Amino acid sequence: xxxxxxxxxxxxxxxxxxxxxxxxxxxxxxxxxxxxxxxxxxxxxxxxxxxxxxxxxxxxxxxxxxxxxxxxxxxxxxxxxxxxxxxxxxxxxxxxxxxxxxxxxxxxxxxxxxxxxxxxxxxxxxxxxxxxxxxxxxxxxxxxxxxxxx
Amino acid sequence: xxxxxxxxxxxxxxxxxxxxxxxxxxxxxxxxxxxxxxxxxxxxxxxxxxxxxxxxxxxxxxxxxxxxxxxxxxxxxxxxxxxxxxxxxxxxxxxxxxxxxxxxxxxxxxxxxxxxxxxxxxxxxxxxxxxxxxxxxxxxxxxxxxxxxxx
Numbered sequence: 372x373x374x375x376x377x378x379x380x381x382x383x384x385x386x387x388x389x390x391x392x393x394x395x396x397x398x399x400x401x402x403x404x405x406x407x408x409x410x411x412x413x414x415x416x417x418x419x420x421x422x423x424x425x426x427x428x429x430x431x432x433x434x435x436x437x438x439x440x441x442x443x444x445x446x447x448x449x450x451x452x453x454x455x456x457x458x459x460x461x462x463x464x465x466x467x468x469x470x471x472x473x474x475x476x477x478x479x480x481x482x483x484x485x486x487x488x489x490x491x492x493x494x495x496x497x498x499x500x501x502x503x504x505x506x507x508x509x510x511x512x513x514x515x516x517x518x519x520x521x
Numbered sequence: 522x523x524x525x526x527x528x529x530x531x532x533x534x535x536x537x538x539x540x541x542x543x544x545x546x547x548x549x550x551x552x553x554x555x556x557x558x559x560x561x562x563x564x565x566x567x568x569x570x571x572x573x574x575x576x577x578x579x580x581x582x583x584x585x586x587x588x589x590x591x592x593x594x595x596x597x598x599x600x601x602x603x604x605x606x607x608x609x610x611x612x613x614x615x616x617x618x619x620x621x622x623x624x625x626x627x628x629x630x631x632x633x634x635x636x637x638x639x640x641x642x643x644x645x646x647x648x649x650x651x652x653x654x655x656x657x658x659x660x661x662x663x664x665x666x667x668x669x670x671x672x
């Protein structure tokens with residue numbers, strides 16, 4: 372799919388704030404409401420816009436701690452990766468699971484109410500999972516999302 | 522403080538941020554006016570900060586995604602500020618996080634393919650200031666990525 376400058380401007384604007392109406396977006400970009408709608412529809416149909424995610428203040432809803440975990444599997448070959456992925460993804464506090472190449476096998480993003488709660492999740496739910504070997508935890512201090520190359 | 526109805530509202534919106542007030546009101550069994558009032562209050566309190574479109578970079582031709590774990594030279598007092606200011610200027614950096622732990626900063630970097638990654642890595646990442654050590658984790662597959670909170 373070839374995108375023009377207006378498509379990129381639309382993407383930038385929606386990635387920052389998806390609550391804008393097609394009317395507001397159109398006014399910003401100098402497009403009619405229907406032309407704006409058609410462009411958004413085309414971006415959605417092409418899978419470039421994969422959805423819309425809610426932005427919540429994690430701390431204000433009670434999740435004061437976010438930890439990134441690097442997990443190395445101890446018994447590669449003996450544990451089914453599918454089983455591991457299904458089980459780890461089913462833990463509600465685990466927000467993201469990435470299968471990676473490098474020092475670790477998986478990268479997890481985990482939320483908890485506080486450090487004591489995180490310890491509970493780590494010990495009772497993650498460390499007890501079959502195949503989990505070396506685990507490295509880094510506590511998130513700040514986070515910034517960038518617009519990316521568009 | 523959030524009550525059970527607030528949590529249900531936020532859970533519904535987390536699952537699908539495009540849900541409108543009438544649909545939310547139906548699902549929860551409140552009048553649309555009451556739902557609107559609650560959403561307004563959640564916004565005013567800074568709990569609900571809006572929504573953003575999720576861009577699928579792979580669909581735009583960015584097939585490579587790498588997590589760069591960086592340790593900085595902390596003997597330099599401005600190490601974090603200088604490094605982050607530099608990282609912001611690299612267009613392919615889509616996330617910057619700072620940590621307490623073995624890793625100081627993590628960058629999410631996307632690239633069109635491996636030669637493109639190598640070019641960005643050599644020309645734009647390695648020259649960033651105060652890097653003491655750098656490790657790369659390349660994403661093979663994203664198993665779970667919704668980032669929803671267990672409300």
